[in-house]
Amino acid sequence: EFVLTQSPATLSLSPGARATLSCRASRSLDSTYLAWYQQKPGQAPRLLIYRTSYRASGIPDRFSGSGSGTDFTLTISGLEPADFAVYYCHQYGDSPPYTFGQGTKLEIK
């Protein structure tokens, strides 16, 4: 079973800044099988990134994903007020169980 570890647990930044969120896998993961979701309070998660670096429909290009092997990154450039939320990485493919990271809370500084 894959374990995904996200860091930091909380990230405090100001609007306009650049956010870098990390997701580390317990063993090497095919980059085809890594996604990121955004969750705002009281809402369901929303798909942001799939296959490590592909933006989902309607996601602005200030969101980007990268990585390979065991280290994956979600970068948000030019933070806007709507971007402050909790972000989860997710591994799929291979065989179940599928797992999520514990989440990174992006908060306004």
Add this chain to the structure above:
Amino acid sequence: EMQLVESGGGLVQPGRSLRLSCEASGFTFDDYGMHWVRQAPGKGLEWVSGINWSSTSRGYANSVRGRFTISRDNAQKSLYLQMNRVTTEDTALYYCTKDFGSSADWYFDLWGRGTLVLVSS
């Protein structure tokens, strides 16, 4: 508009059973795998179970295997989760999610709003 609407949550006593339902609309339901994902109060996301388009492949988290059963009715465009022998650890908001593909081993590109299950005596 693609939509998933969950129902069936509520208060249930430990050791009892509950059945969750998810009704899909706005897409060809039987083309896609489906999943249940849960979120305990104030906690992160946990994948619970997934099923492929034809019900020939099902997967479960270790925490629910042997107690929960996922199923679907393509004619009714519905997904189900039969929860047996529930414990307080099963208290969570349960989300129904749509898989990108038919085999239930891809990412989740559509989420419902969830149905809350509270296990308490």
